[in-house]
Amino acid sequence: MLNRFFRLAEHGTCVRTEVLAGLTSFLTMAYIIVVNPAILADAGMPFAGAAAATCLGAAMGSILIGLAANTPIALAPGMGLNAYFTYTVVNGMGLPWETALGCVFLSGLAMLLMTMGGLRQLIIAAIPPSLYAAIAAGIGLFIAFIGLHGAGIVVANPATTVALGDLATPSAGLAIFGLALTGALMVWRVRAAILIGILATTMLAWVLGEVVVKPVEYSVAALTSTAFRLDIPAALGLGGQGTGFALIEIIFIFLFVDLFDNVGTLVAVTQRAGLMTPEGRIPRLKRMLFADSAASMAGAVAGTSPVVNYIESASGVSAGGRTGLTAVVVGLLFLVALFAAPYAQAIPAAATAPALILVGAMMMAPLAKVDWHDPMTSIPAFLILVGIPLTFSISNGIAFGVIAYVALKLARGKLRRADWLMLLLAILFAARFLWLAE
Template identity: 40%
Template structure:
């Protein structure tokens, strides 16, 4: 059996892995793919805790947070493995943040739309079906190819700032305060968890500057060990709020206390699987309202994935001269089916995760990394206590550092040409400031059309860009439209 090697001398072909995943062709190795897959998993693992926390607000009493976490891990694992096998793309999938909040606090909220949890999952299912049809008809891929290269670059940069902002928030470095956001607690960095984050980030930076492979994973692991020691000695607890809504234990851990308590293995509860009502929402809300809801869910999912795919492809150097990643159709198809699977699994729409860029920064270039990530999600069904051991302060390190790496692409934008600069700036700025990848893409698309028309170059705008920009205008005005229809 022949064994190919990378420039660094690492083996890349045990069995047929190299030929199937094109590992050496993409300049990677087995070791890098495994490390990248692990880093992506640890950057995404927070969703197991967070999705359970969010959805439990709208779930019936018969479904526990543990069951939601198990279902989340199962669906994420299966769909991420499919992404690796079918699309050969280093991108993880899991329950989408934002869409899960819509399920819990709007769709399944008795004080809002008043649907049951199962009926809300029915809408998620139909959203997935709709977006899958758009992929199979070629419309979704055509929209992606119609986006100009400079906007794709801006999307990648904007996502870099977005995930950096998310990381800073998760680590507690940036918080709400007297101003819209502030540094730490009342303008200072206080508490052991912040120290864990800072030390871990310094470790990653130092290792990166020394060209050490596995810098991000080593940094996360080191920060986790430090966090476990601190928790064992100080018993910090988790941040929270009291009955008056006031923040308590502000110097505690953000989401989970890294304590070595109890058994690291537990049997899963899959109560969410199949907890779905396909047509209940149609009977309660009527077809027009359901169509509007599905449209809004679909539009957010549609463009979030497009931005994530560009960001991952750019980081992995997989984009062609037009800014398109390989096997675009397969990537979009698996992502669309993930939304369907999320509804059927009762854990909300699953979508591509921009945290995958963390694994790409660690060297992931192929679907083998996705298989590693997916396998870790499957394993986490049984070892949830070990997954929860990694605090948000440690996992956030990868988001900050990857944000820096993605920011490098900003040099590829022609800032002297306002035709490029204006839409690119709005794309980049709106993602972190509106806390929405979709909002950034929407503002960029609309600005692209406006600048071309203003410059007398309306003919340069492709038909699909006109259509999608018009859809974004509708999307941004959904509130008034729904009020009129109501």
Template identity: 40%
Template sequence: MRNFFKFTERSTSYKQETLAGLTTFLSVAYILIVNPLILSQAGMDSGAVFTATALTAIIGTLLIGFLANYPIAIAPSMGLNSFFTFSVCIGMGIQWEVALAGVFIAGIIFMLLSLMKIREKIINIIPLDLKYAIASGIGFFITFIGLKNGGIITSNPDTFVSIGNLTSPTTLLAILGLVLTIVMLIRGVSGGIFYGIIITTIIGMIFGLINVPSTIVGSIPSMEPTFGVVFSHLDEIFTPDVLAVIFTFLIVAFFDTAGALIALTSQAGIMKDNSIPKIGRALLADSTAGAVGAILGTSTPATSVESSAGIAVGGRTGFTSVIIAACFMIALFFSPILSVITVEVTAPALIIVGTFMVMGISKVNWNKLEIAIPSFLTIIMMPLTSSVAIGLAFGFILYPLCLVVQKRYKEIHPIMYVLCLLFILYFAFIV
């Protein structure tokens, strides 16, 4: 096992990988609660979605762990499940069965693009400066989510965002967890982020801020209401609205995953010389999870940016993913205790992880304006729009434009021009 996952080569151990896997699971476990809540508003059975969510995460995470040896989790995407429910099903009036069939088709197209190595080629031709900008942008985005989840910042109609109610008990819990985590990390405590989550959870239960579950073991809900329904609705996808939805799923999922993989492999030290080893296998795992998830009954999964929490603890190989998948499997039987993993508990981990991911910002060539402008807008647009894909779009449009103005168009890979045009069309007709 040590040889298969290359423990020696990546300077890791069973203890380090296990701790990383547990940390990532605790950071992403909320999806088991939130995904059914969101998709049920589209008319789907919440119990079936819970089981489908867990199984999709298990399959996708094991695939990326064994095929690519990455310490990463794959789980249903928060952005895409919201798009599925509120934009597609509620906003456009498309039945969830038909929308899920669209997700399935998008997953199959992704698999074909991955097998043809088209996705891999696109990721590898992204300029190095933009890759560092993408990782940094996701770092700011993750920290923004953590601050919002902890109640430390809140929406404001006049200033867009402002400081939250710092006297709120749940916000104080998040702040306490943040301070404890910072202290442990600075003191060099191995696994400080993981221990921060556990200690914060215990404190929350002691002071009644987190409900102590009345039962521990629960039955696994049936997937009968959702399993396989996509196959009986494939003939309904050939309408302009549904085809537009499929295209949107393709664009957003493609670049959300690309951005996350670039950021996470860079953080884990896997990316070398502007190239990511076995990226094709990782993309195949991600796309396969998309098709399988649709069959089981959940919206599009993606590479989870919360994996950065486990990487920060020391996750370096696919054994971390094996631990994450095992935790999801256990969660199927112990669903009641998932209620103790609240957003306030995981907020400190996300805030701190953002710091680790932003460290690469210094590697962007800020002395050259033609590099600085697209890199900066790539970074800033991710937290401001809550979308990795839109941040990437700004970078992919402006980077070639800036170099063309300098008559350096020969330095740009032809695929970058194609992506530039696609994102312009994306803004013109979809966003």
């Protein structure tokens, strides 16, 4: 039944491989179960309710995209957007978190309407293949940097911005052990190399006493403390709460960042999985876009910040995941995690860091498709490649590349009528930078 529904044989995979891939993706994403509610708690939201909402949002989104689009991409509340939700919208602008959840819901609804109208698909189709390749590789550098920083191998430095960390620390040592083990297994073509590396490093961390679990009081019933608490009328500026312009700005930023982060992740993971068509298009794209829009709305109802496609899904793809069964397994594991969400910290960052670093390395392959001798394509591609990790934002990196691509076409006199959407995107990106600079 699973073979027929997910067309496993057609994609050159099997149930065992898909389950292992799902487990691998889940383990690299599991940090969100603790990190997301910790950030949302700073907005005054109950930790236990936010933890349950995080699991539920990830479960619903992952299962939905797996069943509807048959793709190995998992979803969960997005990093960056949760910080914007807490520190800018709630703490900075003084909005109640219930109103902020209403803004999240409305941004998801706007994405759903854009998908129904075909606008999101037009945006994705308008981006040239060379920029797609740079987006995929730039995200690879991004997640590798996250892994290196999480392991303490790369640290902040006021003089040089970043620097080499203390490799004698337990975290760095564990990560180096995981890198060596996982790399060796990958060289020997072991399909479960990433999963084995995560589990082996976690076990070693436990043996060395480097894992400290401090669970908080928690029950699944705590979900009710955030569920259905969103305030849509207030998010629309009704009832005298907030100013209309400020609320429009919040909804727009949620929409804008969510839109292009999701585009970048879809491109990167489908390229890594070899699922793109020979023309460089993503199959079943509309279903994927419907799924992530619906998941963001459902997450807001449950009580969490925007739910997005997760770039950590690339680790499951590297473990052999090729179909929606991988995503469904991730979703089911998040449902199980509802009963033990705070214990996710039992998997240390040092155990998942090697997976992120090595997956990031493998995501450099699309760069071979960029014509580096043609400045018209190489300059925008390079700006995306460095912009994503150095600004710590997928959408910022894409913005640099799109603006540069349009500017160079204008300078060369090669901008055509067919490029109208790229021109519009460049104008919107430039306006966004000016807006944020004020």
